[in-house]
Amino acid sequence: MRHSVGDLGESGLLKRIFPRLALPEGTIVGPGDDAAVLAAPGGQVVLTIDSLVENQDFRLTRPNGHVTSGFDVGWKAAAQNLSDINSMGARATSLVVSLTLPANTLVQWVEDLADGVVAAITQLGAVGCGVIGGDLGKGRDLAVTIAATGTLDGRRAILRSGANPGDTVAISGTLGRAAAGLSLMESHHLSTGLTPGLTSLVNAQRRPQPPLAAGPAAARAGASAMLDVSDGLFRDAGRIAIASSATIDVDGEVVRSFAVPLQEAADLLQADPLEWVISGGEDYGLLATFPLGNELPKGFRKIGTVSEGGSRVTFRGQDVVGGGWDHFANG
Incomplete structure (x- = not known):
């Protein structure tokens, strides 16, 4: 049976997503509380945030018949934030993911999105980075917002x-x-x-x-x-x-x-x-x-x-x- 997020509710959906995420080293408090707690090596934290919004940044179906998967959206949302950290000369250490979802969104699509985020972290070489928390909300259109942190490893930021x-x-x-x-x-x-x-x-x-x-x-x-x-x-x-x-x-x-x-x-x-x-x-x-x-x-x-x-x-x-x-x- 293909469940929608409306069938599971927030708690049920989170139970499906959390096992797909690997916490990065230095995580003191991970998902489950109101906020995560991280160690801050070097004493400086690089921070960025970016969003992908349905019908603005992506379409679920393109004119040539291409169907956008949750995996693709998750990968791209992670990649653009990892890139922002990279552009400062820094190394990414964590991601926090916020999802806005219509109630009829298939659970499989959301699971695929989580897998896409993790795959991007791993395959792009963001060693030591992981998803440490986030938020779920209901809305008319799909939207994925990721905030990323990074460390300069003792170097100066490149502006x-x-x-x-x-x-x-x-x-x-x-x-x-x-x-x-x-x-x-x-x-x-x-x-x-x-x-x-x-x-x-x-x-x-x-x-x-x-x-x-x-x-x-x-x-x-x-x-x-x-x-x-x-x-x-x-x-x-x-x-x-x-x-x-x-x-x-x-x-x-x-x-x-x-x-x-x-x-x-x-x-x-x-x-x-x-x-x-x-x-x-x-x-x-x-x-x-x-x-x-x-x-x-x-x-x-x-x-x-x-x-x-x-x-x-x-x-x-x-x-x-x-x-x-x-x-x-x-x-």
């Missing part, structure tokens, strides 16, 4: 405001793949008929792969500024430029190389693959600046330089205006 003229601009991870995957899911090319190459792009949107080892590595290598590319390369580069009162000069040829693996999808959808690269988000790679002469950590690739003043981004020598994702403008 957006530290870029200096002469710094190297570098990227770790991929650009444009998740955006291309989203375009495929929003098209009328059936998900069951996609080639392996196109399916890999859809998977990049479903289950992003933020490079979690890259954040601490960048901090150890002396990164001067950093953030994750969640809303598009140009928009996020602009955030570093504004915070650092500097100009980010993006190398056109290097950025164009990220568009080459997207050509099959671009041909099918009659789209410009470069647009996915420069404006698409949700690959959750890291954009960082490093002082001139510092060796780039493994996995980082130079894509530009920092120059004085302007608080702007240039591409092929031209100022960049707009681009990227804005929850309210694009929503």
Whole structure:
């Protein structure tokens, strides 16, 4: 029999979810009380929070027939928060998950969501991290909110405001793949008929792969500024430029190389693959600046330089205006 969350109620649902969660080391009080208690190694705690909301951040069914599983939503909700911790040069230590659910939501979907969160933690390499608690509530639409904590392991946090003229601009991870995957899911090319190459792009949107080892590595290598590319390369580069009162000069040829693996999808959808690269988000790679002469950590690739003043981004020598994702403008 397929139960809904309304059949089980809050207590019954929690009894199904708790055994799926592994508590991280350093948990003093876990799920079951009003709040969790954690040890704070190093005395500093990095904290972030993010949400995925049905019909805003995901759809249960896409135009091409793709059905969004609870596992996918759980994975992505965990990945985007782990990425935010990563972008500070920190290591994730715990997640707290809040779910808003219609009463007719299937229990299996919620169990799959819990499994997706745990799988993302494990497979993305967030060693020592786990789910320590959360909240359940009833609502019209599904919504998943995760708060994540992290530790700097004795290092300083890498902010957006530290870029200096002469710094190297570098990227770790991929650009444009998740955006291309989203375009495929929003098209009328059936998900069951996609080639392996196109399916890999859809998977990049479903289950992003933020490079979690890259954040601490960048901090150890002396990164001067950093953030994750969640809303598009140009928009996020602009955030570093504004915070650092500097100009980010993006190398056109290097950025164009990220568009080459997207050509099959671009041909099918009659789209410009470069647009996915420069404006698409949700690959959750890291954009960082490093002082001139510092060796780039493994996995980082130079894509530009920092120059004085302007608080702007240039591409092929031209100022960049707009681009990227804005929850309210694009929503």
